[in-house]
Amino acid sequence: MRGMLTRMPRRLRTRTHAGFAVLAMALSVLAGSATGGKVEAPVVQEPPAIKGPSVARLEDGRIGFVITEVPTMDEASRRDFDRAVAMLKNQDYGRAIDLLEKVIERSPGVTAPYIDIAISYQRIGKPERAEEHLQTALTLVPGHPVACNEYGLLYRKTGRFAEARAIYEKAIERFPDYYPAHKNLGILCDLYLNDPACALEHYEIYSKARPDDAQVPLWIADVRARLGRN
Numbered sequence: 542m543r544g545m546l547t548r549m550p551r552r553l554r555t556r557t558h559a560g561f562a563v564l565a566m567a568l569s570v571l572a573g574s575a576t577g578g579k580v581e582a583p584v585v586q587e588p589p590a591i592k593g594p595s596v597a598r599l600e601d602g603r604i605g606f607v608i609t610e611v612p613t614m615d616e617a618s619r620r621d622f623d624r625a626v627a628m629l630k631n632q633d634y635g636r637a638i639d640l641l642e643k644v645i646e647r648s649p650g651v652t653a654p655y656i657d658i659a660i661s662y663q664r665i666g667k668p669e670r671a672e673e674h675l676q677t678a679l680t681l682v683p684g685h686p687v688a689c690n691e692y693g694l695l696y697r698k699t700g701r702f703a704e705a706r707a708i709y710e711k712a713i714e715r716f717p718d719y720y721p722a723h724k725n726l727g728i729l730c731d732l733y734l735n736d737p738a739c740a741l742e743h744y745e746i747y748s749k750a751r752p753d754d755a756q757v758p759l760w761i762a763d764v765r766a767r768l769g770r771n
Contacts, residue, residue: 610682614648622654634661652678656688659695668695686712686719693725702733723747724757737764 614622622644628637641658648654655678662671672695678688689712696705709726712719723743731740741764748757765771 610651614651618644618648625654625657629657629661632664634664637661638665650681652681652685652688655681656685656691659688659691663691663695663698668699671695684711684715686716686722690719690722690725693722693729697725697729697733702729705729706734718750720747720750724751724754727757727760731760731764737767740764741768741770 621640625637625640625644628634628640638658638661641654641661644651644654645658655674659671659674659678662668662674672692675688675692675695678685679692682688689708693705693709693712696702696708706726706729709722709729712722713726716722724747727740727743727747730736730738730743741761744757744761744764748754748761751757
């Protein structure tokens with residue numbers, strides 16, 4: 542029995558896991574014989590041409606979106622990226638940075654490594670380096686919600702509250718279903734900008750989408766009390 546090699550599009554889809562950007566890449570799929578026979582005369586399905594990143598909402602009534610990128614990333618870079626994400630989860634930021642620098646050098650058009658290395662630099666107290674990489678990610682995909690969310694946190698930590706609000710609002714305008722931005726904009730308005738109405742609006746949006754987060758309803762009750770809306 543002849544096998545068939547199906548070459549899937551080299552498209553990268555960005556999602557998040559534990560605060561980090563993660564890639565879901567469509568890989569080549571090898572379907573051989575039931576006995577594992579050698580592949581002969583592969584049949585290749587070429588992907589349609591895509592000129593740049595695209596954003597699509599999930600289908601079938603699901604809430605969310607997918608950012609599809611079409612940069613070049615070889616298998617070695619993908620493996621190194623996955624290793625770096627594992628290091629981030631283990632708070633091994635120095636080694637993650639070293640590995641992500643290599644990934645970026647080989648695959649400069651992919652946003653996720655820039656976002657994750659920026660997170661790493663923030664965690665080790667180097668906001669300037671973090672900002673450089675977030676700016677690059679936003680050049681590649683303007684309004685990227687994960688990059689905007691991290692940039693907003695960086696702005697907040699460095700006392701640039703107006704800039705933080707602007708970048709959260711930019712992310713929400715294009716990606717209203719990215720709920721971490723609503724939560725962080727609510728925190729910003731609540732604790733740093735003295736804008737309880739803004740805080741309440743975004744806390745409630747977030748809480749409706751994420752009822753499992755038990756802390757936010759307490760914040761909502763507090764803000765509503767301050768606004769006299771009990």
